Amino acid sequence: MHLKGKRILLGVTGSIAAYKAAHLTRLLVKEGAEVQIIMSTSALDFITPLTLATLSKNPVYHNFFDAKNGSWTNHVELGLWADLFLIAPISANTLAKLANGLCDNLLAATYLSARCPVMIAPAMDLDMYQHPSVRENLKKVVSYGNIILDAESGELASGLSGQGRLMEPENILDQVITHFKSDKSFAGKRVLITSGPTQEAIDPVRFISNHSSGKMGAAIADAFASSGAEVHVVLGHGAKKPKHHGVIIYPVKSANEMYMEAAKIHNEMDICVFAAAVADYAPKDVALEKIKKEGDGMTIDLVKNIDIAYTLGKEKKFHQIHVGFALETENEVFHAKQKLEKKNFDLIVLNSMREKGAGFQLDTNKVSLFFEDGSSLQSEIMPKEEIAKLILEGIKKLPVKI
Numbered sequence: 001m002h003l004k005g006k007r008i009l010l011g012v013t014g015s016i017a018a019y020k021a022a023h024l025t026r027l028l029v030k031e032g033a034e035v036q037i038i039m040s041t042s043a044l045d046f047i048t049p050l051t052l053a054t055l056s057k058n059p060v061y062h063n064f065f066d067a068k069n070g071s072w073t074n075h076v077e078l079g080l081w082a083d084l085f086l087i088a089p090i091s092a093n094t095l096a097k098l099a100n101g102l103c104d105n106l107l108a109a110t111y112l113s114a115r116c117p118v119m120i121a122p123a124m125d126l127d128m129y130q131h132p133s134v135r136e137n138l139k140k141v142v143s144y145g146n147i148i149l150d151a152e153s154g155e156l157a158s159g160l161s162g163q164g165r166l167m168e169p170e171n172i173l174d175q176v177i178t179h180f181k182s183d184k185s186f187a188g189k190r191v192l193i194t195s196g197p198t199q200e201a202i203d204p205v206r207f208i209s210n211h212s213s214g215k216m217g218a219a220i221a222d223a224f225a226s227s228g229a230e231v232h233v234v235l236g237h238g239a240k241k242p243k244h245h246g247v248i249i250y251p252v253k254s255a256n257e258m259y260m261e262a263a264k265i266h267n268e269m270d271i272c273v274f275a276a277a278v279a280d281y282a283p284k285d286v287a288l289e290k291i292k293k294e295g296d297g298m299t300i301d302l303v304k305n306i307d308i309a310y311t312l313g314k315e316k317k318f319h320q321i322h323v324g325f326a327l328e329t330e331n332e333v334f335h336a337k338q339k340l341e342k343k344n345f346d347l348i349v350l351n352s353m354r355e356k357g358a359g360f361q362l363d364t365n366k367v368s369l370f371f372e373d374g375s376s377l378q379s380e381i382m383p384k385e386e387i388a389k390l391i392l393e394g395i396k397k398l399p400v401k402i
């Protein structure tokens with residue numbers, strides 16, 4: 001029983017998939033969860049409260065006022081009771097209400113007063129699911145910290161086939177179990193990550209860049225977000241985006257833009273991870289027009305870019321943790337330790353360039369962690385997701401700063 005003692009408030013809205021709420025309720029109860037259910041008014045057209053009340057072993061709510069018993073359903077109490085508010089299925093209509101703060105029914109009012117995490121599992125027709133207004137509303141609720149259980153692909157009630165099916169109840173159950181199991185050691189922490197390559201323009205069509213894929217930065221961002229942190233990623237152009245819906249992305253191109261975005265929020269951050277492969281130099285002048293081919297050779301004058309980690313390292317507050325990366329081809333440990341000190345890092349992650357399964361573009365990596373106190377830690381070749389977890393473990397080992 002993975003959910004013993006967990007209080008789950010299940011919201012059911014008007015969708016053909018509402019019938020699946022019955023099976024979902026059974027699965028949650030079987031795992032030991034205490035389940036209370038709120039239905040939207042239109043959900044009543046698809047499944048009866050009696051079915052859900054019987055399966056959840058609790059009364060089902062759908063009105064603010066219960067005329068039969070002359071009682072008022074307190075949405076604030078329901079919202080405070082729950083450890084998790086799971087809305088499955090959520091229709092486009094209810095999603096729009098949540099995104100915009102409308103509360104013309106008990107379910108939407110409870111959403112506004114709930115303090116617990118909220119998970120929503122959309123179910124709708126494929127074109128509805130892709131409509132810009134629905135995408136915008138999903139983005140909005142993600143920015144409120146809600147967790148989306150993305151619709152699955154397959155045959156839809158309309159007869160069409162595509163993405164829009166409610167996530168299967170078994171998969172929803174897995175997500176709920178993972179949610180309660182996951183380590184939330186970084187809850188309440190704000191994390192800044194620079195990730196990916198920078199692009200330094202030569203002219204309107206050309207730039208200087210590097211092979212960084214942003215995979216390591218994305219894995220670190222996802223690991224922090226899953227551990228409860230509020231994650232801000234300043235992301236170089238074309239770099240891999242984190243999967244976690246809650247991560248806030250600041251897209252940039254040049255090192256200068258990356259610095260400007262990072263500097264704006266640096267002060268409010270608790271942990272900063274400098275995972276970006278920042279170009280050290282940029283063309284002195286950017287040609288306004290495409291440079292024409294003339295002569296047998298050409299020279300581009302370069303000027304030094306700002307060192308983001310070094311500059312922000314000088315402003316590091318006592319409570320802040322800075323983590324850096326190093327990629328070296330010779331004298332690796334010496335250079336990594338030098339950067340640890342020079343850039344005021346608490347921890348530096350040295351990428352190995354000598355191993356087959358480590359480095360740029362790959363899904364695996366092998367790293368060594370060097371701490372400010374002189375200690376170190378080495379990994380095997382592992383998926384970047386595992387390396388990210390190791391880095392988070394390393395950060396947890398750092399002396400607690402008050």
Ligand code: CTP
Nearest residue numbers: 274275276278280306307308309324325326327
């Ligand atoms: N870094 C940065 N801004 C730069 C250059 C580097 O923030 N302009 C950060 C990287 O994100 C990384 C660390 O500094 O966390 C080390 O980057 P690296 O390129 O290895 O070091 P450099 O200082 O550029 O030294 P060199 O290229 O000479 O090895």
